[in-house]
Amino acid sequence: MLKLMKSLSLVALLIANCAFAQPTNIQLEYDVSHNGSDFGTVKESFVQTGDAYHIVSTTKGKGLYALLGERVLMSDGYVSADGLKPSQFQLKRGDNAKKSLTANFDWTNLQLMMLKNGVTQTASLVPGALDLASYPYQFMFTPPAGAQVNVTLTTGKKLDNYVYNIAEENAIVKVGAVSYQTLHLVNAEVDGNKRKELWLAKSKHYLPVKYLVVEKNGDKIEQTLTKISIQSVMQ
Numbered sequence: 001m002l003k004l005m006k007s008l009s010l011v012a013l014l015i016a017n018c019a020f021a022q023p024t025n026i027q028l029e030y031d032v033s034h035n036g037s038d039f040g041t042v043k044e045s046f047v048q049t050g051d052a053y054h055i056v057s058t059t060k061g062k063g064l065y066a067l068l069g070e071r072v073l074m075s076d077g078y079v080s081a082d083g084l085k086p087s088q089f090q091l092k093r094g095d096n097a098k099k100s101l102t103a104n105f106d107w108t109n110l111q112l113m114m115l116k117n118g119v120t121q122t123a124s125l126v127p128g129a130l131d132l133a134s135y136p137y138q139f140m141f142t143p144p145a146g147a148q149v150n151v152t153l154t155t156g157k158k159l160d161n162y163v164y165n166i167a168e169e170n171a172i173v174k175v176g177a178v179s180y181q182t183l184h185l186v187n188a189e190v191d192g193n194k195r196k197e198l199w200l201a202k203s204k205h206y207l208p209v210k211y212l213v214v215e216k217n218g219d220k221i222e223q224t225l226t227k228i229s230i231q232s233v234m235q
Helices: 002-019 063-068
Strands: 021-034 037-049 052-061 071-080 083-093 101-106 111-116 119-124 148-154 159-175 178-187 195-201 207-214 220-234
Touching (some): 159 195
Antiparallel strands (some): 071 083, 111 119, 148 159
16 A cells, blocks of 8 residues: 555656646747648747747748748747746848837836837837737746637737637647647637637647638638647756
């Protein structure tokens, strides 16, 4: 009996330790399609060093879409007790400086400063505000709970709150030979707006394995995971 109790205690300890294995280096790759045709690829990198994080997301077009140039999103900031806390967000499109955007987060004064074409606009920051590159990784720290998820983020042009409904708790998404049990989210305001959906893999720290955007005109842009690499450290 004593040996059994010790074995159970060891198992419980191992489970507890696994629960605190925090990802510090994540590499993701996606294929992107437009109305069912190949559009391009997305490569993403999340790296945490100490309390600082750095995220890069690079979209490259295929064929004629390659002429559009790369779209690069970057987010830098810190990991707090509540998850990611951005300090700067940048968006670049090819070599066109006019299409570059920068957003700086001033948490001391609760101000967001968004720079475009030399003109700065400001908005009031709210706790938990994120950016276009960092928000998918926040789910690692605060997995969605309840019937809805609220996300406040900046695109570099504006700061808005977005509401997603949890459409399905255990949606199965098959990627190649791998099946993921996911949490399926759909934006709450669909009528008259584009439809945005994402599927978060429960066994992969709630990282997105699939995105779907349906434009007002019916065009569909789908982004599906093709490769994933996760390195973690025990917390």
